[in-house]
Amino acid sequence: MCGRARCTVRVDAVGRACGFSAPLRSVNADRYQPSYNVAPGAHMPVVRHDGAGDAREPVVHCMRWGLVPNFAKKSEKPDFYRMFNARSESVHQKISFRRLLAKNRCLTTVEGFYEWKKDGQKKQPYYIHMQDGHPLVFAALYDTWESPEGDMLYTFTILTTRVSKRLEWLHDRMPVILKGQDTIDSWLNDNLSEDVMKKLTQPYEAPDLIWYPVTPAMGKPAFNGPECIEEIKPKVAGESNIAQMFGKQLAQENKSHVNKVMSQDIKDEDFLNDEDFKALLAGMQPDQDVSEAVSHSEYSSLDRLNTQATPKEEAPPLIKPETKEEDPPLIKPETKEEDPPLIKPETKEEDPPLIKPETKEDHVPQTNKEEDSATAGVKQKQSNLLGFFSKE
C-alpha cells in the first residue's frame, strides 16, 4: 500500500513529469507544501482534466490526499485516512470508487514512497524510488465534497495493486505506477476497457525501482526534511553483517543495468534539493537566489546506494524474513542500546515529571482554511462509455 511519500516535485514540473510538453495551468498551487514526508490530509499536486469539449485541458490541481467522497456527511469532519488508497482489483465494485472511474481519474507524482517492514517488534521504514531520481506517476481518482461553509474540497485516492515479485519481501501491496507515456495517457483519457485497466494496474516490475532503509524517525509526520530519505545501515535483526554485505554486493551488480525511464526531459531543477527545501522552510521562494545548488541532490545520494537496494529480478529475497527473528548475529555487534534483553530488567527508570516537559516539536503549518477559490466547480458532463464496469 502507500501511506507516506516524498512529494517535493515542483508544481511547474508536474506536467512534464506526466509527459506534457506545454506548461499546465495550476489550481491552488499555493496550498502545496513540498515535503519529504507527506501523509494523507496533505495537499499534493494532481493532474486532472478540466473542462469539456474544446475547453478540456489538463491542469495541475493541488488537492488533499485521502478521498472524501461527495456524499460524505457534512456534519462530521472529513476523514482523509479512510480512503487514501483504493484497490485496483476491486475499484469498480466499490460504491465509493466506481462512480469516479468514468470522469474523475487523475495522476499524482511523487519522487518516492515509504513502506514499513516489520522485523520482530521493530518496524523499519524503507524509501522506494526510481534509481535515477525521476518522479513516479501514480494512478489516482479524485472527488469533490462541499464543506458546510460551502467550500469545495478536492481530494484524491491512490490506486494500489499487489506487489511486484521484486518487492515481495518488503510488502504485499504497492501503488499503481504508470510507466511510459502511453500508460499515462491511457489512464487520463476517457477510454478504459477492462483489458486496458488490467494492463495499467500491473505491478511495476522493472529493476530501476529500488529501495533502502531510512531512519525510523521519519515515522513521525512532523519529521519531514531531506533526512527522511537518507539511507541508513539497517539495525535490523537478521539483516546485519553478512546479509548486509550480500546486499551491498548485489546492489553493485545491479548498478550495471540501470536504464533510463520515459523519454522525457526531466532536469535537476525540477526537484527541490536540500537548499531549496531549507529555503522554503525559511519562508523564501524556492526560485529566488538560493545558490545554484544542484550539487548533491538525487544523484549524489544515489552514489551512496548500497545495501540490498535492489534484489535481483527473480532471485528470492536475500533475507528470509521468517527465518531469523531471534537469530543472534554471528558476531555480536557493538552495544545496541535498543536491544531488548531476553528478560526485561526493570531498570526502566522513567520518572514521570509532574508536569510534562513541553514538547517543542512542531511548527506545523497552519490549518488550511479551504477558502473559496475562484476555481469554478467541475462541470461534469456525463458522457458515453463505461457499460464496462458492471461486472462482478
Added chain:
DNA sequence: CCAGACGTTGTT
C-alpha cells in the same frame, strides 16, 4: 419503503 453503509491496512 426507509436506514445505513460506502475503505484500506494488517494481525495471529
Added chain:
DNA sequence: GTCTGG
C-alpha cells in the same frame, strides 16, 4: 449518489 439490508 447508489447499493444492501430489513
Added chain:
DNA sequence: CCAGACGTTGTT
C-alpha cells in the same frame, strides 16, 4: 501510514 494519548475533580 505512524505517533501519541488514553482520566477525574475542582480551581483562579
Added chain:
DNA sequence: GTCTGG
C-alpha cells in the same frame, strides 16, 4: 487495545 491527530 483503541481512538485521535498529523
